[in-house]
Amino acid sequence: AIQLGRLKLDQSAADFIPQWRGTSKAGITVRHLLTHTSGLKSSSLEAGLAFYTYAGTSTSLALNLPLTSAPGTTFDYDSSTVALQVLVKVVEGATGESFRSFAEKYVFRPAGMANTGYKGDDPATNGEQGDPALGIGLNTTCRDLARLGQLFHQKGRWENQQIFSSQFASDATSVQIPNAILPNIGAATYGFLHSFMFNTIGHMGGCGHVLATMPSGVTVAMM
Secondary structure (H helix, E strand, O other), X not given: OOOOOOOOOOOEHHHHOHHHOOOHHHHOEHHHHHOOXXXXXXXXXXXXXXXXXXOOOHHHHHHOOOEOOOOOOOOOHHHHHHHOOHHHHHHHHHHOOOHHHHHHHHHHOXXXXXXXXXXXXXXXXXXXXXXXXXXXXXXXXXXXXXXXXXXXXXXXXXXOEEOOOHHHHHHHOOOOEXXXXXXXXXXXXXXXXXXXXXXXXXXXXXOOOEEEEOOOOOEXXXX
16 A cells, blocks of 8 residues: 555554544554554453454454553554554555455465455354454465565565565564564564564464564465
């Protein structure tokens, strides 16, 4: 969306969420959501529901989370399991397309990720309907996941197409949060939804999934 000129990193999320305009949540930017520093706070129960059951109305839940710290001041990975859902409405508001179709058209398909798609947040349909569950709902394969890691290493370029800007790729894989505390890792450094671990850049999933790109450019995906 940034590459298409529809969105800016430091733009207020409230530009696309009418009920946030004129409130303290108007200080939350896209950058804050990508670095788990929005200041929105979910309870452990809310986070657990969103993480383990694709809790119905998780987008609505995210939009109504209380703001407990000034945006940009507190890194809270656990609460962002829910808070990330705000990005669904931000992207949809910025692009005029559903999040699913936008991701498919502008990221998955151009990067050759043919076996990748989002589960929904409606548990009554076993995740077949509802908004895409951003914190836990990406269904993919090792090969597709490795393509995603390699796409960031190649600065957003795949074959002859610039899928997202080289600046965004550099920002995402640079240190944005130097003193992050992550589950199962402890003290770490963090970019945009990327962590730095064992001399690699990537992410570890709650079910043992690993995406890691080495400095050499070799990307490893495990499930």
